Amino acid sequence: MRDYNFLLDQMERIIHKYSQKESNKRDYGIDMPLTQVEIHLIAVIGQQPGIGVKGLAKEKGVTDGAASQMVRKLVQKGLVQKRVSAESEARVELTLTDKGRICFEEHRKFHAAANEKWYQLLDKLDDDSYEVLTQIAAQMEELLS
Numbered sequence: 001m002r003d004y005n006f007l008l009d010q011m012e013r014i015i016h017k018y019s020q021k022e023s024n025k026r027d028y029g030i031d032m033p034l035t036q037v038e039i040h041l042i043a044v045i046g047q048q049p050g051i052g053v054k055g056l057a058k059e060k061g062v063t064d065g066a067a068s069q070m071v072r073k074l075v076q077k078g079l080v081q082k083r084v085s086a087e088s089e090a091r092v093e094l095t096l097t098d099k100g101r102i103c104f105e106e107h108r109k110f111h112a113a114a115n116e117k118w119y120q121l122l123d124k125l126d127d128d129s130y131e132v133l134t135q136i137a138a139q140m141e142e143l144l145s
Contacts, residue, residue, distance in 0.1 A: 011140075028103035028110070032077065039107050041070055042096065043079060046104035050093040052085070061145075077104060 025033035034042075044059050045051060051059070057067035071094060074080040079100035085091035096104055125133065 002038065024118075025108075028106040030102050032099075037070065037135070038074060038079075039103060041067075041074060042079060042100055042103050043107055045094045046096050046101065046120050049095050052091050052093060054093065061141075 019029055025035055027033050028039060038058040041056065044056055053068050053071055054064055057064045071080060075082060081095055081097055082092045086094050
């Protein structure tokens with residue numbers, strides 16, 4: 001017999017642990033500790049130079065207002081710069097400063113090492129199991145929206 005409550009409790013613990021990890025700060029090469037939220041915004045901007053606040057919000061699954069507020073903090077820290085788009089004066093484009101690019105590269109190196117354990121775990125799945133897992137993850141994300 002399946003114990004759905006055990007599985008749901010386990011998922012809740014995983015979410016809680018991840019949430020705690022999100023608030024931990026880490027230095028990414030510039031002597032300025034950043035939260036997981038901050039570095040992941042920097043990662044998106046580094047991967048998509050010129051992205052707007054709305055695009056950033058959509059990418060991270062947060063409101064436009066929350067994204068705007070987080071971007072403002074990164075601008076104040078000298079990690080992100082905002083400029084008016086050449087296409088439309090109503091649109092702001094985000095790019096990384098030199099300090100932001102250092103953080104972006106250090107974060108990339110950090111994940112290359114840290115993700116190896118996750119890859120080893122996921123490599124144990126056959127293709128069908130991997131497909132089911134990705135479908136479940138997508139549905140879980142939808143349920144949390």
